[in-house]
Amino acid sequence: MDATPETTADSVLAEFAAGICRRMAEGLLEHTGGELRSFLSAESARLQAALADPATLEPAEQPHDPPRFSRKGHVVINTNPVTSHRNVLAPLLTEKLEDDRAVATVGPLPRQYQGPRGMLHGGYVGVLLDQVLWDVVFHRLGHASFTRTLNLTYESPVPLGEELTVEGRVTKIDGRKTFAEGELRSGDTVCARAEGLWVSPR
Numbered sequence: 001m002d003a004t005p006e007t008t009a010d011s012v013l014a015e016f017a018a019g020i021c022r023r024m025a026e027g028l029l030e031h032t033g034g035e036l037r038s039f040l041s042a043e044s045a046r047l048q049a050a051l052a053d054p055a056t057l058e059p060a061e062q063p064h065d066p067p068r069f070s071r072k073g074h075v076v077i078n079t080n081p082v083t084s085h086r087n088v089l090a091p092l093l094t095e096k097l098e099d100d101r102a103v104a105t106v107g108p109l110p111r112q113y114q115g116p117r118g119m120l121h122g123g124y125v126g127v128l129l130d131q132v133l134w135d136v137v138f139h140r141l142g143h144a145s146f147t148r149t150l151n152l153t154y155e156s157p158v159p160l161g162e163e164l165t166v167e168g169r170v171t172k173i174d175g176r177k178t179f180a181e182g183e184l185r186s187g188d189t190v191c192a193r194a195e196g197l198w199v200s201p202r
């Protein structure tokens with residue numbers, strides 16, 4: 001069996017297509033009428049050109065999220081809605097994990113994540129914190145666990161147009177229970193805090 005279910009060039013093409021879909025999602029909320037038609041036509045043309053000649057996309061680096069085979073031979077695609085370069089919903093985090101701590105950067109986030117005008121939707125604040133806290137718990141334990149509680153405190157609105165930092169720390173491990181806390185910052189401003197409990201499977 002091949003080591004991967006598709007060629008590197010196809011993985012690069014898939015991530016390029018996801019990038020086009022992201023831009024289209026943003027463009028649909030920025031343009032109207034004839035301007036929107038021109039925008040959609042240009043993005044479609046870029047995708048058509050890449051499909052016609054995928055070699056033009058061959059990057060210097062490898063694809064971020066190539067699919068792989070599971071031990072049972074099933075195709076596994078990274079579907080994560082925060083981190084997967086193949087999932088067009090994912091805002092894409094850049095994350096560093098060290099011991100009990102994770103620090104991630106994300107953004108500037110486009111209009112499809114907007115709640116109040118110019119601000120990030122509060123539910124997405126929770127999504128970002130849940131992911132980073134889950135990641136630091138996974139990194140510390142070496143296995144997956146379930147988010148059981150996630151308590152959020154919104155300190156100030158999160159601006160869409162700026163890079164954000166999301167930090168998470170494991171604070172306590174007690175049997176199957178792991179406690180973690182973190183915050184989401186814009187510059188030096190703490191916009192939201194989170195603390196929660198992750199439960200390992202029996």
Ligand SMILES: CCCCCCCCCCCCCCCC(=O)SCCNC(=O)CCNC(=O)[C@H](O)C(C)(C)COP(=O)(O)OP(=O)(O)OC[C@H]1O[C@@H](n2cnc3c(N)ncnc32)[C@H](O)[C@@H]1OP(=O)(O)O
Binds near residue numbers: 131144145147
């Ligand atoms: C695991 C496999 C995943 C595979 C993944 C692969 C990777 C893929 C990437 C995913 C990336 C995800 C990133 C985002 C993270 C999500 O999105 S996770 C999904 C969201 N969470 C869920 O769906 C969880 C839904 N809840 C459940 O399934 C069950 O409630 C749980 C969490 C498994 C717990 O059930 P349980 O095992 O029956 O727990 P239970 O025995 O009642 O309690 C365990 C312990 O916690 C204590 N406890 C329970 N609640 C509380 C509380 N509120 N306060 C204090 N203590 C409490 C209990 O007293 C007990 O303590 P001990 O007796 O052990 O001392």
